Amino acid sequence: MSLRYTDSSVGSDDFDDIIDDDTVVNEKKDKENNSGKANTQENENNDQNILQEDEVCHDENFVVEENFILVSFPLQGKTGKQSIINIDLKMAVIALSSILTAVKAGVAIIGAGKIAVLPFLIAAITYFHYDQYDPENRNPDQKILDPSYDFIIIGAGSAGSVLANRLSEIEGWKVLLMEAGGQETDITDVPIMSLYLHKSKLDWGYKTEAQDTACQAMIDKRCSWTRGKVLGGSSVLNTMLYIRGNKRDFNRWADYGNEGWSYEDVLPYFKKSQDQRNPYLARDKRHHATGGYQTVQDNPYNTPLGVAFLEAGQEMGYDIRDINGEKQTGFALYQFTMRRGARCSTAKAFLRPIRLRKNLHISMYTHVTKVLIDPDTRRAYGVEYIKNGQKQTVLAKKEVILSAGAINTPHLLMLSGIGPQSHLEEKGIQVIHDSPGVGQNLQDHIASVVTFLIDYPISLVINRLVNINTALRYAIKEDGPLTSSIGLETVGFIPTKYANRSDDWPDMEFMLTSTTTPADGGTQVKKAHGLTDEFYKEVYESINYKDTFGIFAMMLRPKSRGEIKLRSKNPLEYPLLYHNYLTHPHDVNVLREGTKAAIAFGQTEAMKRFGARLHNVPVPNCKHLPLFTDEYWDCYIGQYTLSIYHYSCTAKMGPVSDPWAVVDPQLRVYGVSGLRVIDASIMPFVTNGNINAPVIMIGEKGADLIKYYWFNPSTRSRRKREMYLKFNARLQQGHNNCSVT
Numbered sequence: 001m002s003l004r005y006t007d008s009s010v011g012s013d014d015f016d017d018i019i020d021d022d023t024v025v026n027e028k029k030d031k032e033n034n035s036g037k038a039n040t041q042e043n044e045n046n047d048q049n050i051l052q053e054d055e056v057c058h059d060e061n062f063v064v065e066e067n068f069i070l071v072s073f074p075l076q077g078k079t080g081k082q083s084i085i086n087i088d089l090k091m092a093v094i095a096l097s098s099i100l101t102a103v104k105a106g107v108a109i110i111g112a113g114k115i116a117v118l119p120f121l122i123a124a125i126t127y128f129h130y131d132q133y134d135p136e137n138r139n140p141d142q143k144i145l146d147p148s149y150d151f152i153i154i155g156a157g158s159a160g161s162v163l164a165n166r167l168s169e170i171e172g173w174k175v176l177l178m179e180a181g182g183q184e185t186d187i188t189d190v191p192i193m194s195l196y197l198h199k200s201k202l203d204w205g206y207k208t209e210a211q212d213t214a215c216q217a218m219i220d221k222r223c224s225w226t227r228g229k230v231l232g233g234s235s236v237l238n239t240m241l242y243i244r245g246n247k248r249d250f251n252r253w254a255d256y257g258n259e260g261w262s263y264e265d266v267l268p269y270f271k272k273s274q275d276q277r278n279p280y281l282a283r284d285k286r287h288h289a290t291g292g293y294q295t296v297q298d299n300p301y302n303t304p305l306g307v308a309f310l311e312a313g314q315e316m317g318y319d320i321r322d323i324n325g326e327k328q329t330g331f332a333l334y335q336f337t338m339r340r341g342a343r344c345s346t347a348k349a350f351l352r353p354i355r356l357r358k359n360l361h362i363s364m365y366t367h368v369t370k371v372l373i374d375p376d377t378r379r380a381y382g383v384e385y386i387k388n389g390q391k392q393t394v395l396a397k398k399e400v401i402l403s404a405g406a407i408n409t410p411h412l413l414m415l416s417g418i419g420p421q422s423h424l425e426e427k428g429i430q431v432i433h434d435s436p437g438v439g440q441n442l443q444d445h446i447a448s449v450v451t452f453l454i455d456y457p458i459s460l461v462i463n464r465l466v467n468i469n470t471a472l473r474y475a476i477k478e479d480g481p482l483t484s485s486i487g488l489e490t491v492g493f494i495p496t497k498y499a500n501r502s503d504d505w506p507d508m509e510f511m512l513t514s515t516t517t518p519a520d521g522g523t524q525v526k527k528a529h530g531l532t533d534e535f536y537k538e539v540y541e542s543i544n545y546k547d548t549f550g551i552f553a554m555m556l557r558p559k560s561r562g563e564i565k566l567r568s569k570n571p572l573e574y575p576l577l578y579h580n581y582l583t584h585p586h587d588v589n590v591l592r593e594g595t596k597a598a599i600a601f602g603q604t605e606a607m608k609r610f611g612a613r614l615h616n617v618p619v620p621n622c623k624h625l626p627l628f629t630d631e632y633w634d635c636y637i638g639q640y641t642l643s644i645y646h647y648s649c650t651a652k653m654g655p656v657s658d659p660w661a662v663v664d665p666q667l668r669v670y671g672v673s674g675l676r677v678i679d680a681s682i683m684p685f686v687t688n689g690n691i692n693a694p695v696i697m698i699g700e701k702g703a704d705l706i707k708y709y710w711f712n713p714s715t716r717s718r719r720k721r722e723m724y725l726k727f728n729a730r731l732q733q734g735h736n737n738c739s740v741t
């Protein structure tokens with residue numbers, strides 16, 4: 001069995017041949033393999049779907065070494081058993097076909113030439129990960145949908161995946177999960193590769209409108225707003241940092257009239273989904289749990305910088321602590337949504353284990369264009385979508401749930417007639433409900449980027465860390481530098497002078513990383529962040545591939561608010577995204593002070609041991625200002641302004657007395673019945689940290705709210721009474737569009 005191919009010898013036809021062989025082999029295997037029979041065929045179809053959609057790469061030089069897959073050697077397999085691999089011919093054929101499929105999918109998604117070792121990496125991963133034998137195989141795509149379902153969930157991201165799992169626990173409920181993207185791939189599993197997914201086919205590829213306050217170093221002054229378009233949504237592209245936020249965040253939500261959302265209320269929902277793999281953390285049973293669907297683990301690999309970051313934090317006077325525990329202020333090694341060193345997306349965590357449930361259909365490559373709402377009864381009764389190039393509809397007997405994320409959810413609400421009346425009318429959309437808060441109140445976390453040079457070869461430099469050894473170490477031993485989430489090792493939560501120190505509600509998060517923008521020589525990081533050639537050349541080119549560490553100084557509680565508006569009523573046209581970063585002076589102050597604190601951090605003894613020195617090339621647009629003055633830093637933070645991709649709060653939850661609230665505390669859309677929003681959009685204020693864990697919590701709690709509602713007929717009639725009273729209250733306030741359901 002041998003395989004060797006290069007770009008010069010393989011054209012797209014050859015790839016088609018490979019796919020055909022692949023399918024045949026897998027079909028044979030399918031007949032022999034009793035378990036998961038129904039799904040394998042579907043999976044193959046899915047893979048083919050991906051392959052047909054993706055472009056074939058003709059211009060890359062890659063070679064899969066002869067006899068590579070026949071190598072026999074001792075290994076620590078995924079099962080954890082020490083074994084000698086002896087592959088018989090059939091297994092080898094299956095492995096080969098899987099490798100080819102994965103290589104092609106990987107190449108089509110990110111381009112093999114980006115990293116020369118990519119084919120080795122994919123081959124090794126695929127060989128040791130066989131999907132076919134994985135008990136948690138990928139979910140099948142439902143090709144033909146039923147005419148109606150009890151629940152329709154739009155978007156299979158962090159929240160949507162959780163919901164689909166929890167709602168389909170009820171056998172009598174038929175659930176449809178609709179997702180615009182397709183399957184994850186072997187590449188999406190590899191933590192070090194996450195930046196390669198930006199601007200790939202798995203990313204919606206949003207860009208903000210050009211504005212003067214931030215992202216001035218980006219092409220056309222537009223920030224890149226990466227968003228997952230794949231089963232698992234943004235949890236497939238994210239850096240997997242597991243941060244729950246601060247108690248005060250949720251207590252503030254409750255204080256603003258959102259009953260049931262205080263810290264004590266939501267803590268059980270964080271724990272419900274958690275499988276904490278660190279036994280020391282798991283001992284704290286008040287804050288952690290084991291046995292849930294979502295694996296949370298420490299990174300198996302850290303550079304010496306990871307521990308040094310902790311020491312530097314201590315030197316600055318902070319404790320080392322579990323930042324998901326009793327207190328938040330302090331330093332810690334990150335906890336990750338990883339499983340055995342690979343990404344554990346919400347698709348992997350919540351959808352794969354239930355792939356055989358008959359009452360759950362998942363429809364991929366399905367772009368929802370509108371929620372169907374009866375204008376007379378104002379009840380959501382289905383959705384309109386495009387699949388296989390055809391516009392179709394599907395009906396919901398109980399509820400439609402929007403989990404399309406903080407950009408697409410308000411977009412879909414507006415397309416469906418729920419939003420600011422004058423804006424909808426201006427775009428020619430029939431207004432079902434005037435909801436001025438839709439698309440408003442947009443919050444995100446931004447960071448300034450600070451880089452330090454060091455003297456020792458210990459940081460993650462891309463051309464040093466991706467090689468056949470690290471690929472095998474990742475695939476076989478589940479550790480090594482490829483399990484590093486782009487160098488993010490340590491986190492620090494600290495207060496600037498604008499936060500109350502005694503409050504344990506820090507306003508700055510240091511994301512400390514052992515790799516930086518120039519560590520890949522100005523290729524993928526620059527592209528992912530959308531930096532201009534001029535900026536990169538002037539600031540970073542001189543330190544390409546040098547040993548460095550970086551600090552993303554992330555401002556936690558922004559006061560600036562962005563907005564999302566319709567470009568047109570065409571559902572396929574991207575909406576207008578206005579970040580409005582740094583338009584509030586408070587945000588400029590906090591980010592400037594955070595940047596200065598980051599520079600102080602790099603000058604601690606713990607970091608100086610490595611020869612740490614600030615990379616202080618003046619940034620192009622700020623050169624005219626005296627270096628290192630507040631004026632200079634105020635300019636600096638507006639240049640390389642990095643979104644940490646935490647867009648949220650665009651369909652916020654609030655009491656009926658809040659005219660800007662889009663959903664009530666049970667996440668039901670005001671003014672329309674049978675419709676909820678359950679995703680990052682519903683946050684009234686963004687949480688104090690990275691937001692994936694809170695979004696998963698929102699999914700868990702949202703599912704329980706739905707179950708409670710439908711299993712308690714009395715709640716439904718009580719709700720009618722409540723809504724009637726609230727309707728009257730709104731009438732008195734002059735908001736007369738809240739319908740009674």
Ligand SMILES: Cc1cc2nc3c(=O)[nH]c(=O)nc-3n(C[C@H](O)[C@H](O)[C@H](O)COP(=O)(O)OP(=O)(O)OC[C@H]3O[C@@H](n4cnc5c(N)ncnc54)[C@H](O)[C@@H]3O)c2cc1C
Nearest residue numbers: 155157158159180233234238240241368405680690691692
């Ligand atoms: C690059 C990146 C890095 C990040 N890093 C971290 C991190 O390390 N830690 C952390 O806590 N958070 C991180 N985040 C943020 C976090 O992952 C997201 O906030 C979270 O995943 C959002 O969940 P969601 O369910 O609201 O939306 P998403 O997960 O984005 O899900 C929305 C889903 O809906 C689908 N969809 C949208 N519109 C339609 C439509 N019209 N029809 C059908 N389907 C549709 C999308 O394709 C997507 O799958 C990161 C995010 C990104 C993008």
